[in-house]
Amino acid sequence: MSLSSQFDQIFVLLQHWIEGFFPQSLQPAVGAVVAVVAIVATFPAIFAVTTVLERKGLGRIQNRLGPNRVGPLGILQPVADGIKSLTKEDIVPRSADAVVHFLAPVVLVVAIFLGYAVLPVGRNMVLMNMDAGLLFFFAIGASTELSIFMAGWSSRNKYSLLGALRAVAQMISYEVPLLLSSVVAVMITGSLSTVKIVEAQSGFTGIFPHWYVFTPWGFAGFVLFVIAALAETNRSPFDLPEGESELVAGYFTEYSGFKFALFFLGEYLGMFSIAGFAITLFLGGWGAPFSFLGFVPSWAWFFFKLLAAIVFFIWLRGTLPRLRQDQLMNFAWKFMLPMTLLNILVAGAWRFLGEGWSRWVICSLVLLCAYVLLGRILMRHQRLGPRSYRYAE
């Protein structure tokens, strides 16, 4: 094994080395435990870093400094935040359903961690190489809705319940375009296995990679997937479930202390995993962006891309204002859904039009026309102007 490929496989080798201390029969189990521990340690660490980066980034966007007191340049802020949330009083409403109230954040975090099982973070670095990996991810991802509803219901507070209903409505609405936009990658690859999808994108033409995002349907699919992913993880501009100005954190109003922090953690972990899937499906997973950069380890590429995605999400959060609930729903059902369905057709056409430049022109034109037309129709019904208040005068 050459040095660079050894470096590429360093974590896999490490796993095998640890396994080596155990008898043959126990080795698969030990390997799994090691991989799980790695995932459970890595992504929350990224979460901690991201919270500081986000606060600093948003600060800079608003011409502020952001956290800069705890530790050099404020990098120890997550430690302080952690201690604070651990030592805070844990208040459970007297009438709340204590068991469900306790389980809701746990279910959320567990479900999101399960999603990481099929996320390939590097060559040979996936916890479970499942044939139906993508299906597993979406099935598990759907259970976050359950935990949100549990939180809202068990709080025995009508505002929490309404907040939960809003959040669930939003997440179910965007679950559909999220799934449909990822179907194109499955169609072209011919497999639901995340590992296979990444491998299908690993070739190069000249120095350029075969990422799906560089095709018309792939680009459209990627953009739609990212929009749906933002809504699915309650990121701005789709952060209605926690709207500070309208709801003060809807479904988790009645949570405090570490349980609140768990919701926060779940939200960020969900964002990482879904960004990881966007990378896997459309951005070549752990593949290098140019053929001559192949010496950089695959996992490093994955985390670079993840970092870029996080930066983009923060940037977006600093830019866009929050949507209104009706705008959100209209956007999901009137724009996202037709576009994703059309994109599936386009991907099918791409498959059967054969090699050549004609499919590029046809597919691009179809998508572009649909985008402009749908956009125009949506805009036409948008009445902008001074608001009239009927009730609150």
Next chain:
Amino acid sequence: MLGEGILQGLAETAKNFAGSFVSKERLTTVQYPEERIAPIENTRDFPILIYDGNDPMAGLRCVACQICEKECPPKCIYIVKSTDKKPDFVGKMQIYPTRFDIDISVCMSCQICVEVCPFEAIKMDTEFELSTTDRFGGLLYDREQLSKSNEHYHKIHPTEAAEVDARLAEEKAKAETKAKAAAEAAAAKAAAAAAAPPTPAAAPVAKVAPAKEPGA
């Protein structure tokens, strides 16, 4: 085109982000406890009681008229009148508050008490670092805590204080001339009634109606 606004917005925020590293003028943040901006002159937060001279309790301008207590919208002022009297700044005998409490956890800094006070006794302070470990007792300020010297008032609101002082001096001068005139008249009367049996010299105290402050 569609989605163009989003791209423009992204460009704008990116410019802000990069700009905050390049130009220091963009960053308006003040690192508060170490760095402070001097408060502007009209800054105000909670009421204080002004006293003249060196003894806070003796020099208190407040005459316990209770106007502010009645006018305070959230009713956070509590006054107990004294039974004896002490001279005010023109020498007239006045009652004074034996208790004057303001619950600053209730006070909403509306400055109405200042505007209604006819005696220039209550003014707004600029002190804002009032945190305490006792949220009930610690935020109930009594007479002693509320009293601040006129010099302090001059320091925090110089223009307003100068105006107030000028008005008070004018009032005092007016009161003095009136008293002098009254004394002279009394003396003349006494001289005219020289034949009559001498009456005890009652120095009539000038009745002063202090001008109502038009509001700071």
